[in-house]
Structures are given as C-alpha cells and as structure tokens.
Amino acid sequence: MNTRHPPSSSASLDALAAFANVARHRSFSAAAREMGVTASALSHGLAQLEVALQLRLLHRTTRSVTPTQAGQALLERLAPALDDVHQALEQARGMSASPHGRLRLNVPRQAARIVLAPVLAAFHEQCPGVVLDIVTDDRLVDIVEGGFDAGIRFGESLADGMIALPLKPIPRFIVVGTPHYFARHGRPRTPGDLQSHLCINRRFPGGSLYRWEFGRQGRRLDVRVNGPLTLDDDTMIVQAALAGIGLAYIYEDLVSSALASGALECVLQDWCPPTEGFYLYYSGRRHLPPALRALIGLLRGE
Structure with a gap:
C-alpha cells in the first residue's frame, strides 16, 4: 500500500506559490524581492518542497534556475489556480472598510x-x-x-x-531663454535654427543625450542640440537658463513664474504641441x- 502523503498535506499553498514565482522569474533573488523574503530562505523552502514531493522541480546552477520537466508540468497546472486564489484573496481584502x-x-x-x-x-x-x-x-x-x-x-x-x-x-515642453540671451544671439525661427544656438543638453540615465522633439501640422522633428552644459536635473536646467547660459527645453509649468515675470521668454511655440x-x-x-x-x-x- 502506498503510504506517501498526498501533495495537499505535504505541499502548502505558500510553498507552491514560492515555487511558481522562482520558476517564472528563473531567479531566486528576483522572486525573493517580489515576495519580501531572503533568497536563502526561499531556496531552503523550495528544497523542503522537493523533499516532500519526492521530485526535483528546479535545475540550479551558479548562473541560472530553470524548471525540470516535472517542474514545468507542475507550473503549467499551478499558474491558473494560483491566479484564481490570488484574485479571490484580493477581492476579499477589497471588501474591508479601507485598503x-x-x-x-x-x-x-x-x-x-x-x-x-x-x-x-x-x-x-x-x-x-x-x-x-x-x-x-x-x-x-x-x-x-x-x-x-x-x-x-x-x-x-x-x-x-x-x-x-x-x-x-x-504640460508641454517649450524652449525658453532670457531676454539678454535673445538680444545677443537672436531668436530661432524654426527648430533647425537651434543648431546654431547655445542649448542646455539633457542627459538620459543611460548616458545618451535627449533630442529636442517638435511637431507642427503632422510634421515631426527631432533636433540634436549643442551647448556648453549637459544636465540631468530639471531644477538645474531652469537655473542655468535663468543665468543666461543657453536655451532650455523644459516643462512649461516649471517656468511659468519666470515667464510671467519676464525673466524667461518662450520661442518656437507653434512647434511645441501638447505631449502625449x-x-x-x-x-x-x-x-x-x-x-x-x-x-x-x-x-x-x-
């Protein structure tokens, strides 16, 4: 007679959910971050689940974690059921007086x-x-x-x-500069004119420089600008523009007070449509x- 316990008594819902998360992420560390536990605790729990089921569910190497054939079969059956359980629990929590x-x-x-x-x-x-x-x-x-x-x-x-x-x-992006800057360098009439102006570049987190984006009557232009300063912070860009270092491409609401006082002026307005x-x-x-x-x-x- 088979004396093994059925899976329902030896594999808790939490352990099965932990296995599904590790198998989906193919990473103990990523699954642990999502679940708010340590990777070592998660690994230990999964090892206990494999012992309880007498099945190897995961292939582990120093670089990767992948389901075994048995693990993949279990995952395919588990995923829809776990989603149903998760949604049922969330709906129950949603019935409380306050989230x-x-x-x-x-x-x-x-x-x-x-x-x-x-x-x-x-x-x-x-x-x-x-x-x-x-x-x-x-x-x-x-x-x-x-x-x-x-x-x-x-x-x-x-x-x-x-x-x-x-x-x-x-708010849309606009091009602004000080009256003193425009008195010395003139005003750009088209986005292409910006290539002969001093502009404050914006750097993306990955290191690349942002191309200033313009559009009018269905026409779109992305302009690579040049200038004496490259920044990645809106506040510093506004301060640099106010100091007259160059033209800035910035959210309109960030410079609304400077525009109202005349400290900054806007150019190329008809090329600056609302953003998505x-x-x-x-x-x-x-x-x-x-x-x-x-x-x-x-x-x-x-």
Missing part, C-alpha cells in the same frame, strides 16, 4: 512631481491604512522583477503584457489591489 498594506510604485522624477505630488494628500486621506512607497527612477525598470505594484511611464516606453491606463494630459502624457501601468497577471484602484481614481479625476 491597507503597502503600495509600491516606480516612476520617473517628472511623473512623481507632475502626476503624483498633487494627489498625495487626498490619497492618504482616502487610504490611511496604506503605506505608499514611491521609488523615483528615470531608468526603464521591470516592475514585476522589481516587486512593484505599478509604474508610470510614457506610452512608448511600456513593455508588452502590461495593462496601461492613460492619465490626465501633462503619462500612463499608469501594471502587470496583466495581477489582480488590481484596492489601494491601486483608489490611486487610479484620484489620478484620473474619477
């Missing part, structure tokens, strides 16, 4: 300032039991691997398999947490 827990977001600095900052007070009043953990990072980040619930990016930056929700329009705007995105494999649903409502003015 709770931690909501982790990955956003570029500009989105944090323009999109999130104006709704922070309202969010914490609506969801006092939620810790909102915002990581500002201008690099493109895999939010699933990084253990984030959602992110904010421009639409063209989104990875496949993400659910993306458009947010309210954001940001998107909030999250993995389609995850049920929408109540706290994230509340934040989306505030961001979209619902």
Whole structure:
C-alpha cells in the first residue's frame, strides 16, 4: 500500500506559490524581492518542497534556475489556480472598510512631481491604512522583477503584457531663454535654427543625450542640440537658463513664474504641441489591489 502523503498535506499553498514565482522569474533573488523574503530562505523552502514531493522541480546552477520537466508540468497546472486564489484573496481584502498594506510604485522624477505630488494628500486621506512607497527612477525598470505594484511611464516606453491606463494630459515642453540671451544671439525661427544656438543638453540615465522633439501640422522633428552644459536635473536646467547660459527645453509649468515675470521668454511655440502624457501601468497577471484602484481614481479625476 502506498503510504506517501498526498501533495495537499505535504505541499502548502505558500510553498507552491514560492515555487511558481522562482520558476517564472528563473531567479531566486528576483522572486525573493517580489515576495519580501531572503533568497536563502526561499531556496531552503523550495528544497523542503522537493523533499516532500519526492521530485526535483528546479535545475540550479551558479548562473541560472530553470524548471525540470516535472517542474514545468507542475507550473503549467499551478499558474491558473494560483491566479484564481490570488484574485479571490484580493477581492476579499477589497471588501474591508479601507485598503491597507503597502503600495509600491516606480516612476520617473517628472511623473512623481507632475502626476503624483498633487494627489498625495487626498490619497492618504482616502487610504490611511496604506503605506505608499514611491521609488523615483528615470531608468526603464521591470516592475514585476522589481516587486512593484505599478509604474508610470510614457506610452512608448511600456513593455508588452502590461495593462496601461492613460492619465490626465501633462504640460508641454517649450524652449525658453532670457531676454539678454535673445538680444545677443537672436531668436530661432524654426527648430533647425537651434543648431546654431547655445542649448542646455539633457542627459538620459543611460548616458545618451535627449533630442529636442517638435511637431507642427503632422510634421515631426527631432533636433540634436549643442551647448556648453549637459544636465540631468530639471531644477538645474531652469537655473542655468535663468543665468543666461543657453536655451532650455523644459516643462512649461516649471517656468511659468519666470515667464510671467519676464525673466524667461518662450520661442518656437507653434512647434511645441501638447505631449502625449503619462500612463499608469501594471502587470496583466495581477489582480488590481484596492489601494491601486483608489490611486487610479484620484489620478484620473474619477
């Protein structure tokens, strides 16, 4: 007679979910970050699961983790069931009087300032039991691997398999300079004229320089500019423009007071259309947490 315990008594739901995460990420460290545990604890738990099932589920090397044939077969059966369990639990949590827990977001600095900052007070009043953990990072980040619930990016930056929700329009980029600069160097009449002007370059996190983007009547131009200064911070770009070092390409709302006072002037306005705007995105494999649903409502003015 077979005296082995059935899997339901020897393999807990947590252990099976941990196996599925490791197999999906093919990495103990990435799965551990998502689950909020250490990689060593996760490895130990998976080893115990293999002993309990008397099956080798993962091939482990110093460089990679891949499912065995038995592990892959188990994963294919487990994934839909675990998703159903996760959604059921999230729906149950959503029935509580107020969302709770931690909501982790990955956003570029500009989105944090323009999109999130104006709704922070309202969010914490609506969801006092939620810790909102915002990581500002201008690099493109895999939010699933990084253990984030959602992110904010421009639409063209989104990875496949993400659910993306458009947010309210954001201020456009404009070209500005001081009256003194224009008195000395003249005013550009077309985007191409910028190549003969002193411009403040913007550096991306990866090191490349941003091409200034323009459009009019369906025509699009990307212009590589030159100048005496390269920066990666909006505040410093505005300060450099105010100092007369060169022309800046910057969000209009960042220089609204300087424009109103006359400290800066705008050129090429008819070449600076509204921007596409940001998107909030999250993995389609995850049920929408109540706290994230509340934040989306505030961001979209619902």
